[in-house]
Amino acid sequence: MTNKSLSANWQQQADRLIQQNNYSQAASLYEQAIETEPDVKSHYWHLGMLMVLQEQEAEAQTIWLMAMADGELEQIDQWTVELGQVLVAAAIHQTERENLAAAWALRRHLQEISPDDLNNRLNLVSLAIALENLTPNDLQETDIISLLKTSSDQLLEVPLLLHLLNQILTAFAPHPIALEFAEACLKWVSGDVMGLMTVMLPASIRIAHALRQPKFAAELLALYCRVDDQNIEILGHLSGFYQDADLYDLGIQTAQRRGGLPSSLLEQIFSSHLLLRGLMTPGGYWQEGLIAIQQHRQLLTALLETVPTIDIPPIEITRLLTSSFFLPYFKDDPKLNRSLQNQVAAWSQTALHQRASKQIVRYQSRSTPLIPSNSVRPLKIGYLSHCMARHSVGWLARWLIKHHDRSRFQLHGYFINDRKHDSLYQWYVNQMDHACRIGVEVPDSEDLAERIYQDDIDILIDLDSITLDLSSDILALKPAPIQVTWLGWDATGIPGVDYFIADPYVLPDNAQDYYTETIWRLPQTYIAVDGFEVEVPSLRRDHLDISNDAVIFLSAQKGYKRHADTAHLQMRIIKNVPNSYFLIKGSAEQDSIQQFFIEIALSEGVAPDRLRFLPETLTEGVHRADLAIADVVLDTYPYNGATTTLETLWMGVPLITRVGEQFAARNSYTMLKNVGIEEGIAWTDEEYVEWGVRLGTDAALRQQIHWKLRRSRQTSPLWNAAQFTREMEEAYQQMWIHCKQ
Template identity: 45%
Template sequence: MTTQLDNQISSIPTWLTIQQYEQNITENTREVYNYWYLGLALLLEGREEEAQITWMTPFLEFGEEESEQSLQQLTEILLNAAQQQEANSNYQIAWVVRQHIREFVPDDINNLLKITELNIDLKIHDQETNINQLIKTISQLTETPVFDENLLVKVIEKLVHPDPVSPPPFIDKLVEAFIPYLLTSETIIKLLTEKSDAYHYFFYQHMAICFAKIALRLEPNNLECIRKIISPLQRLGLNYTKESISWANKYLEISQEPIDQIVGTQFLLEALLTSCDSWEKTVQAYQKYKLFLSNLVITRIESESLVQILAIGAFLLYMEDNPQENRLIRNKIAALCQELISKKFPEYISTYQQRFHSPRPSLSERPLRIGYLSGCFRTHSVGFLAWWLLKYHNRQQFDIHLYSLSEVSEDPQQQAYKNEFGDHFYQGYLPIVTIADQINQDEIDILVDLDSLTSYGNCAIVALKPAPIQVTWLGYDATGFPNVDYFIADNYVLPESAQDYYTEKIWRLPQNYIGIDGFTVGTPTISRESLNIPDDGIIYFSSQTGVKRNLHNIRLQMQIIKQVPNSYFLLKSHRSNHQDLQDFISPIAEAEGVDLNCLRFLPSAPLDTEHRANLAIADIVLDTYPYNGATTTLETLWMGIPLVTRVGEQFAARNSYTMMMNVGVTEGLAWSDEEYVEWGVTLGKDEKLRQQIAWKLRLSRQTSPLWNAKKFAREMEKAYQQMWQRYIDNQG
């Protein structure tokens, strides 16, 4: 009957409804539904006083038992009406209806929450007053309330959204009021953490942190909640990274399982390095990190929690140049994780394998289908470097598909990718099996992972092996998964012995593993005058993330500055507060006898084009070790600036080496710490040598394979064809 009359209300003009119900009441005074709907019709017409009188009439005329039943009927009708108005976006009318529900049932928590939400949407009055009334109602309850936890989360979300950095205190009071009724509910913790994940993915980090902190209050030792606080803090960078140190330490205090200790130590290492905190603490954290990883591969723990460390291992590259040992650790971790994924998703892997065993097309039958997998098809080093290869691909011979794990945004580089590849640009933050299925359904022949150890998602997808051939290019280093077939390198970036400690077959391109057409350079925002550096001063420059700052390497840099008269050192760290960098560097400089007046600490430039323009002020750039520059080295060489780099053994310690060899410059290549200092001093004192190198670098723009992206694309395509032919031959 309620549904029928609801439909009647929505389809008949109000005046006719009022007239009809008044007639019905005259004919049958004891049918209460007529009073309820007449009152509702009057209310919808704005005649509130008449509506209230109409509703009160049956209560005054019927007995107490009947009144209780009638009240329930009335509130149900009003609730249906409110929900109908909300569905039609008539929020003001819905708010009025709910106020009357509140009069009849003042302790209906769902109704009070909905009124709060409508208050926020309509900006009706002070939210604090309304929240305090809600809290008061909750505190006076004698029975456990029944309420919609989704609605509570939505209200909290709308209250927090205007200022997630410093949310109003009354939000904490609201959460506290509900805590006694939430402590046993896994549902709301799941709701809150899912909200945190969503905001983190879409770069609303403060909202992500806020929801994770609320969830943590419900379960104070919940490691998942703490992880969801640390990750956004570290994504925000600067001073927030320092805050993440205390959270990482809390995580480690609570952790009992080896996997959790590894994750916690990874968080701590990233925070300490990025914020340029105590080097002693960093070394201690690294020693524990490596020990935890080593013990894990020895004990071969098989646990669902292994998925948390799919992409673990990057800090082995930052802290030491020891691939013979560290690559083996990473390889064993990857093998363990792959075993876990095989057991977790056997049906998917079996489906993919069945396709691989079907007859494969030859190179003459159809274009090779190449899939590129990355979370960085946007303004990012990987997004920029990959663009050149993808731009110059021969679309007649190669069918290119891009699988983006990044959020949809207005980012110009992302828009360029979308425009270039159209419906072959597949984007979505989806379960890994969904993306793997898409890759498999697209019948990708060769899947190229661009992110490697920078991406959990990429690692999980390649572990499922949705394509018959899988390749790693760019990223930090190879992932170590046994089912990744090739790692793209060249004859310089990895020594000949490297195959001994890689599970992937190292595929060496004939000249260089990267090729671009160059950079766009903007307008400089710094000058010698603005930095108080004389015209004849020798300017050394270093621009790297905090994680690449290594105490031993900094000492060598200070020895160079000390030995070159009238020299100045400009330092800049992306994602690190430049004051933190200064606090870290200055004591090292003083210990090495360097005058602090020689140092200049620069904030990050807001635009890449501005950063490159500012590079022009440098006479020499000093590279980092054991993790060299990559994009920063390319920028340095493009700008025609001499570079001093320490060449090591691991991939990350040879990026600058291969790039310099490919532009024909060997001056500045150091094979020991002593040579690093010698080259730094020599280049600082020998202006003529600097000019010769700068001239070589300018000429290289026309001759070097490093600056010929089209030629590089042909070399990569040749490699793909050879990989596929080898696969076909082995299948036969």
């Protein structure tokens, strides 16, 4: 047998032993090989590699040094290359077998003999992260970022770099080093923008929503835009992240940039929606918002003149379902607003059904419940939402969940956006008989709908309405035989939704004329709570430079509820109540909201020094405690408060609301009715101002309302969540019976 064939034979035997993790016997083979063929250097390379696998690294170094001791410089260089090849092959093999610690050890030795091998460095960092042996500081000390920035003459493995980028974003974001690494990657991956997008976009969505770090997510996508600034999908998310991070000017500019790109009508509508969101959320871009909403209506109307086709991308259909969100914030015209919303929702559902036709056929085959209406089996109630957490909806819906009769109802929770560090979220998860926690990185509505279908849910309760496109998409697929919208917003208009929960007051008598869903009116109220947690207040009159005998009016709402016409009415109240001040609070951009109110105050003859702009409080409990500083709360119109109204009434503070026709303009009205208060209910603009002046100047009347509200805690439907739950459960039972008929 020749030396070559002998070496090959030893190699084959050793490979078999390595596959069996029998490293010591494989090493013995190479020791024999060295005795037989002492001049064959590869035997030494393999023997040293096997020593590393047995954690005898000093011995490995000794074997390699001994083999190279008699070599010339050129020979040593060649042997080093050969040793490197053996270590790389062994490291790859160990990685494939998921022996990551062994692979890391092999690559660490490779770094010692080939310190300039950038690909090996990337592999080392990747393995260290996978082994959870690397911190952000450790990453900084590896010098990998500076090497990526300064090196240019290596054939770097781009898939490896993208894999490592994904690992670093997952492990370290929102630590600044993750952004530093992403920036260092750009020059290497500019030729693979699709690969870069595949890593950066899901990571940014997770960071923005699950980690609640939208500014970091925006910075990450802004880096992506350095190599691809025409990506319409990236620009859409970037605009949203800027807005969520209160960087409204950048959010608006990005939405405008997106809208200027050549795109389909559906993408133009989404760009328009993003622009509206950017203009309305800060609360100070009213005139620009009026122009934008008119253009948005025109785009939606143009869409309805087209016919849905099967080739529409799913994401464009999904986003369309939320595109009518801002309509009721501008005008109290439910017939007009709901007509447009209903048509858009129907168009979207038709397009969606064309794409998922097989799935829809299966769901429609179960259009009636599987069990008799008189069955003793508990009804399976599914609750679908991204808000079952520290959110307005989360604070309110918890009472229904708490008081549910578990002998009659089995609760399934479908949690969109897994919030592991949210205590109220965890409470909801624990309350459910079955909980399905869904991330948001790569949401698939068809998969989620299939989960609901496979769970045999009898009645699916949607808590989001059109505030979240993913839940709207699921409703349009109709995975449950009975689907109901409650609490989160107005009705969806989606044909797949059967019922909308209301009460005698929150919708006018003729509302069914313009709702596609059947309006199910509960006998007293569509919402009730047992109360709210209240902490220590953070506001004092002396800190606000307001005297004890002054009258304080307060409005605490999000920026997009700030309608200019209502702000004018509020200023007229302040003007006509001597020694009064107006406290303005809510999530908005401080500069724009201050300019908005100050301009209106001046136009109404109110000195700006009678206005106070309050920052957001750290917790909901502190916010509720701070409400007590107000003598009167002024509600918004045409979009009232909801949770804020309940909190105001719970704290015993008089409230003035302007009642309209749409659901959003009647929330405070139904809550006042259900707590036994008539004072402060205004049916016209004039009455709104009259009530403001009357309550502002009549301290005795304010005190009378305060005591009524305090006593109502023991008597009113609004504060009787157990009774409300029985009424909701009766509604579920009646829906079930009706579905069988």
